[in-house]
Every structure is written in C-alpha cells, then in structure tokens.
Amino acid sequence: MEGKTVLILGAGVGGIVVANLIRRKLPRSHRVVLVERNKNHVFAPSLLWLMVGDRRPENIVAPLRSLVRNGVDVVHAEINAINVERRQVDTTLGAHSYDTLVIALGSELAPDLIPGLTRGSYSFYEFEETKRLRQALLDFKGGEVSVVVSALPYKCPGAPHEAAMLIAGFFRKRGLKEKVSVRLYTPEPQPMPVAGPQLGEAVKQMLASKGISFHPSHKLVSVDSDNNSLLFEGKDPVPFDLLVAIPPHRGPRVARDAGLVNESGWIPVDRHTLKTKYDNVYAIGDATAIRMPGRWKPDVPMMLPKAGVFAHAQAEIVAQRIVDEIDGVTSKAEFCGPGYCMLEAGEGSAGFAFGDFFAEPSPKLELRNIGRAWHFGKVLFEQWWLAPFGLKKSLLGAMITVGGRIIGLPVKT
Template sequence: MATKVLVLGGGSGGLVAANKVKRLLGKEVEVTLVDRNTHHEFMPAYPWVAFGMREPEDIRRPLANLEKRGIQYLQATVEALDPAHNKVKTTAGELAYDYLIVSLGAEAMPSPAPDGHAPWSMAGALRLREALKAFKGGKVVVGVSSPYYPCPPAPYEVAGQVEFALKVKGVRGKSTVEVFHINPAPLAGMGPVISGKVLEILKSKGIAFHGEFEPVAFEGGRVKAKDGRELSYDLLILVPPFAPNRVVRESPLAGPQGFPEVDRMTFRSTRFPNVFVIGDTVNPALMLPPAGVVAHFQGEYVAGVIASDLKGAYIGEPFNPVAMCIMDFGDNALLPQCAFDRVLAGTGMPSCGVMAVGKWVRVTKMLFEGFWFATLIE
C-alpha cells in the first residue's frame, strides 16, 4: 500500500516538495497537495504585474496541472492540524497521512495604512498598477510596517522599480522616491558588503534611504516614526505586517512564540517525527530569511529525508544552505548570495557576498520564471 504524503500549501516550498518526493518514490507514495487557491503564482513577479511588465495570466499556472505529474491536488482551506492522530481538518473534509509537509506560509495582517499599496499579492499588484496610471508626479514613499515580512529585499526592489517606472512615464523629474526601514541599513542582516551595494544603487537612482525608522502612525498623507521623524507622501507603498500562520500557531506543533518547533538541521517537528515544516511558516524562528529560495531548498531536502526514511538509507541530497536573490531595480539588478550554514548550526551569522551587478542580471530572473513553471507545474 502506498505511503500517504500530504503537502499543505502550493507556494514555493510545497510545490517543490510535492514534485521531489513523487520523483524520488514514484508509485511507492500517494502525494496530495492542498491549497485554498486554484493557481500557483510566481510571487517574485508581482511587482512586474504592478509596473505593467506582466499580466496576471503570465505568472500563474493551474494547480490542477499537478495531476499530470501523478500528484493529487485538492482545493481546500486548512482549518486545523491534528498531528497526534495523523490528520488534517480542511473545508473539504478530514485528511489522513503518513507524512505531513507544512508549507502554509506566513499570515498577512491588516495594514496600518488604509491608503497604502502592497504589491505582494495579485490583488495588491493590480491596485498599485491603477494608482500608477493616475499618478502625475509627487512624493513616493516605500517602507515596512514590521521587521517580519516575506522576501527581505522586496521594499528596495520595488523602490527601484517604481523610480524606473516614473522615468518611463515621464514624471520622474516631478517626483521623489524614498525608502524607510526599521533596520539601520538595507538588508542589515546580510552584512556591510550587500548593504553598501544596495545603498549605492539607491543613491545612483536618487532614492533616499531612512534607517531605524519605526512607523507608529499613518495619517493625512504622513508617516510618523517612533523617534519623531516624519515623511510626507502622495503615494505610499507599504509591506504589511505578517504573523506566524494561524493554523500552525493554534496547533500542537507551535512553540511559545507561535512558530513550530523543529530540528534546525532537518526541519522535522521535535514532537511529531513524521511532520516537517518549511518556508515562511518556520524560517523566522530559525533565523533564516522568509524567502522563496530558502523554502525551495527546504522542500527538496525534506522530500529526500522522507524518501530516505522509507528506503532505509539516505538517498536524498544535503540541505543547500546557500540562498541567492535576484534584486530587480528596474534598470539595474543585483545578485547577492548568503550561506546560512553557521546560522543553522547556531555558530554565527550568515556569510554573504555580491555575485553580480548589472542590467543583464534582470534577464536571469526572467529566464528563471520560465524554468520554474516548466519544471514544476506545466
């Protein structure tokens, strides 16, 4: 009888994990992926939708395509986890499993700025697109509302892309673009080399950066910081706050802070050995960035661990602790890389550096978009 592997979440980590475990074990496993959405969307391309470089249909594929790969897809919302009895409650009924991979992501909270735009969802990207069409020039401010949010480079990329979009629109001369962040420097956790390079690119585009700017109020077209500083804006782009996923937070997997407790080297639950948690659902608790590339590598790794469990010998691959991110600034791009092996081992900070800078780097992101769909869901 086939082993039942249940994957919760059709984002980066879940999609990779489902494909990998099926490729490794074939008919030995019955793989089911559950997601409330009908489509998988290439999230790094949301800003491209906002700035008119892509249409929604360009960056999404039906999750039902997984059926062609021997993976069952169930459209349902996960309501509760019962790891003590190997069951998951969904809006489509109760599901049993032998192995569970949880990749439900983080939970977006209400934005503290009702007039803010957040192009980190399809709806948010389309809303910003309409706002940019009507924008005739003025003050653009990009910022974050909390230190915890998916894709740490996102606000800097969007600031660069909106600056480029204003150039194309012909209103750059009548506009200013500013970025604020709670941290003292861009991508401070990646070290001074990457921070310095991001600051250099922002400066070259005439974008001002405001560090250690902790927003406490948004009113009347102004954002106020805890230390008294203020920025005025005509167009606000704000990353909303995120919290640990509610379903996981309320489950027996969760620790005191709401994040699941897992082994740092295997992402296996410390309480339930047949449960793995990957991606934004757990990474902040592991001091790993909540980024798609990390979830991608975690998905590959836990699929190998499950295959090894069933085969009785290790047949997977070592976890790849190196994360790369193509930061698209519109008319320039940066490719930073960080190794997180010391972070996972609890022995130090990540080792980071710059792999490449230049307009051509943007092309690699576009090529990867096509590769992603072709290898996972087409």
C-alpha cells in the first residue's frame, strides 16, 4: 500500500495523544508528522500549583520529544498558513503536504480584547505569566484579590474556582486570612453552567466554605489600572488590590485565516467523528466548536467546554478513524461526550465530577465529595502525563487504570 502522510498541527494534549496512537497503530511505511512551535510541553493543570508554590517551574515541564513515541517526525516550527485545497501547510521551516490533517492548535489568549486588562492584571493561564503571578502573591500583604473570568468561552471550566480556592488557602497558610478577601467574578449565571444547577450549587458551597464571595453575571468591560478598578456591564465600578484574570480566548489565527471557523471564531466539527467540512481534515480539542444538547439561556446553546479531558478523548477517536480509513475499514469510532474533572479545593483536597456531556436532554453529571483521593488522582495523572515513554509511564498508566476501575470511574490512560 502507498505510504500516507498524517500531519498533526499542535502538540498540546490532543496533538500528542493522536500522534502517539497513530504511530502505534500504523506501519512505518506511513508518516506521522507533528508540528509544534514549543520545544517544551507544559502540563497546564499544574499551573495552578505553580501559582501557589506547590510546584517549581521545572516540575511541570517536559521536553516534547520525550513525550512522543519514536517514529513520529516532530517539526519545531511556527505554522503560518493552512491551505486545504492544496492539502498543504506552510511553516517557518517550509511547506508540508498531507493526506490527512488533524488540527489540534488549541486556543489563543487575547487579553488585548479588554481595555486595560494586559496592564492591570496577572494570569495563571500561561507559564511565564504564572511565575509573575506567583511573585505578586508572595509580595501581597493584604486587600481584595479579584479572580475574574473576563470573557466566554475559556478553557477548563473548573480553573477559576480552583484558583480562587487555592489562593484563599495560600493566604490562610501565610497567616493572612483576616487581611485578604478573595472574590470571584464571572459572566456566567452560576459556576460551570454546562454541569447543571445541582453541581453549580455544590461548587458555590465549596467556594463559600473557603470564605470566597462569588459574583455571577458580571461581564467585564474594562480595567482602570491607574485606579485599580473593574468596570462590569451595568454595574458600579468595583475596586481591587490584586487582579487575577482569565483572559479572553479566541480560535487559532491560522484556522481563522483558512476559513475553517464559523461565526463564533472556532472550528465546527461533527460532534461524533470530529470531521470538519473537509473530508480529510479533522479538528480536536479547544480549537473546536461542538454543540451539546440543551441551552443554558433560551438563546444560548450549550457548547462542549474546552478541557484537556475532551481533547484527549477526541484524539483517541480521531486516531482510530484515521487508522481505519488508511486500512480501508469503515470506522465505528465515535466521540460520545464522556468527561470528568478533578476540582482542586486547596490544602491537598479536591472534588470530582464526571458524566455524559452528550446526554439528552442535558448533560448528566455526578459529583463525588471533596477528598484527598481526588487530589492524589490528579497528582498521579500529572506524573503519568509528564513521564517519558518507557517503563515508568507504563507502570503509572497501569496504576491509574487499575485504581480507576476499583473505584468505578471511567478512567482511560
């Protein structure tokens, strides 16, 4: 059989998984090429621990090459353009042709979309920014800390709540509990609206138990960094002493330029096959726009949240579909919307939510009580993810799978 080239754009969560699985399943006569700008991979969930000093920067980073199976051609380059008609991608290291393309480019952070945000805020959404925030937290002696979701959608629906709880725990440990108050603002009507009112209520209670005040339906318009003041739509200005913002997100530029996105700015795909409107082009992970059953406002449909757990699960489906296509088999692999989230509550504990995000008429999720086991599960997953290919990774993977089965969770590694 003639050798095919599978070209994968972006080596984040989705790109790494899809490249490794295809390489494992296809003979070497077929090429698997992975294009990524960064030589090092950062495990994003651990940025929260870096923020509060539970990890050092070097603990949450691994060389990309160590995470990728032998036989995957890794190209470290900036992707400049995608040309789906010519089946070609232009990069700073030249053009790459493909038979099948997988777009796993994630999302771009765009703090510039909100006036004053870049100058006036800190963030835990990027590695270097998180180090800056870490120092700001260490220097902070007291006052109002505002954690603000500046726009929708954003990746990891749990992250702002986790950040607020970890920050509150950080100041409690430093003996500054009485001097610092933590507030959380979001344009959403409740915490994690896709997860339903019951789970939202449980998260509200978690926040309240940590002394965090929660302010839903607050849409950020601008930040006055000279006067340390937040302007929300239709509200009086709100003062702050330290601003921790989740910046606005947008779809990857090269996908927007290639006309692959819809009016929302994200790539629409078939929610089961992850195919774009082009037969030989798939998209997975944060870059996609996937409608879920249900609406969280009468005029706003539910969209699948942007989270690594979905990028990972979609990568498994797409890898199988591509292998089946190349083998000439009709693929039965379909993404059915399973998801889970370990919600860090600070001081070594976490909650756990899991369920079916495609359930009709709306997602069906369960919440397990806060406990140390969920925090430990997250640590174990972090260690597995960052471990190089080989014995250590296999052993950790086996532990996660067996542990997950024992407690009846839908764990896949």
